[in-house]
Amino acid sequence: QQKVQQSPESLSVPEGGMASFNCTSSDRNFQYFWWYRQHSGEGPKALMSIFSDGDKKEGRFTAHLNKASLHVSLHIRDSQPSDSALYFCAARSNTGNYKYVFGAGTRLKVIA
Amino acid sequence: DAGVTQTPRHEVAEKGQTIILKCEPVSGHNDLFWYRQTKIQGLELLSYFRSKSLMEDGGAFKDRFKAEMLNSSFSTLKIQPTEPKDSAVYLCASSYRGRDTQYFGPGTRLLVL
Numbered sequence: 001q002q003k004v005q006q007s008p009e010s011l012s013v014p015e016g017g018m019a020s021f022n023c024t025s026s027d028r029n030f031q032y033f034w035w036y037r038q039h040s041g042e043g044p045k046a047l048m049s050i051f052s053d054g055d056k057k058e059g060r061f062t063a064h065l066n067k068a069s070l071h072v073s074l075h076i077r078d079s080q081p082s083d084s085a086l087y088f089c090a091a092r093s094n095t096g097n098y099k100y101v102f103g104a105g106t107r108l109k110v111i112a
Numbered sequence: 113d114a115g116v117t118q119t120p121r122h123e124v125a126e127k128g129q130t131i132i133l134k135c136e137p138v139s140g141h142n143d144l145f146w147y148r149q150t151k152i153q154g155l156e157l158l159s160y161f162r163s164k165s166l167m168e169d170g171g172a173f174k175d176r177f178k179a180e181m182l183n184s185s186f187s188t189l190k191i192q193p194t195e196p197k198d199s200a201v202y203l204c205a206s207s208y209r210g211r212d213t214q215y216f217g218p219g220t221r222l223l224v225l
Contacts, residue, residue: 034213043116043203043216044155088155090214099168100145100214102155 003027004091006103015112019079023089023103025070030091030101033072035063038086038105047074047087079110114139116217118204124223130192133220136185137206145205145214146170146179146189155203158189194224 005024013019023033032051036044050056050063050072062075076083089103117136125131137144146158159179160168170177176195181187191198201221205214 041218043205043218044214045216046213049213104154 003030003101004089004103006089006106008106009104010107010109012109012111013079015079015081015110017079017110019076019083019108019110021074021087021089021106021108023072023074023091025072025091027093028070029093029095031067031070031094032092033063033065034090034092035061035072035074036088036090036102037083038088040085044086044088076108079108081110081112084108084110116204116206116215118202118217118220120220121218122221122223124225125194126225127196128193129224130190131194131222133189133191133202133204133222135187135189135204135217137187137204138215139185141206141208141215142184143207143209144181144187145207146187147203147205148173149201149203149219158202161187191222194222196224198222199224 003026007022034049035047037047038044048058048063050065053067056063060077065072086105086107088105091101093099119134142163144161148156148158158170158173161181164181177191179189201219203216203219205216207214
């Protein structure tokens with residue numbers, strides 16, 4: 001069973017717009033989250049991690065974590081065509097062997 | 113700093129062949145992961161090594177997939193024998209510790225005919 005659910009499956013936003021992604025963990029042991037981005041033909045690259053409740057901002061990217069609901073979101077403001085990519089949420093367990101799981105991904109297309 | 117290196121970038125194999133994919137992790141990283149990526153299944157973990165010890169072997173992939181870490185700076189993934197359903201992108205990633213951010217290589221795109 002998927003431990004990390006992502007939505008939406010795909011997203012189109014105009015250049016300069018806001019892109020928003022959602023991710024929910026179904027297992028309370030998975031409380032540490034990352035967002036990764038993968039451009040076509042490349043491997044995924046980490047955008048940011050978030051481990052504490054609240055917002056974390058890095059440039060145009062803002063992540064928000066609500067540990068009570070195990071929900072994390074990512075927002076990209078002023079989206080650029082170069083942001084068009086596959087975005088993955090990843091979560092890590094805080095028990096056992098610290099298992100790391102990825103969501104299915106959200107495909108973003110930024111339209112110029 | 114060199115990132116994760118994977119070779120070859122592309123591989124075409126006939127059904128039943130043996131293929132070996134190679135990965136060099138980021139220098140100093142302790143943990144290494146092999147994933148398979150397809151559009152339908154997404155990212156699937158094949159193997160996970162911590163300090164060269166196999167921690168997880170991906171369950172369903174045990175029978176024809178074998179990953180090894182020959183030393184701390186080199187790993188291989190052998191698929192034997194290959195089947196058309198193995199056509200996918202194979203990604204290698206490393207991290208300083210299993211708890212941390214993973215750094216991915218560019219992947220090997222495998223096509224099995």
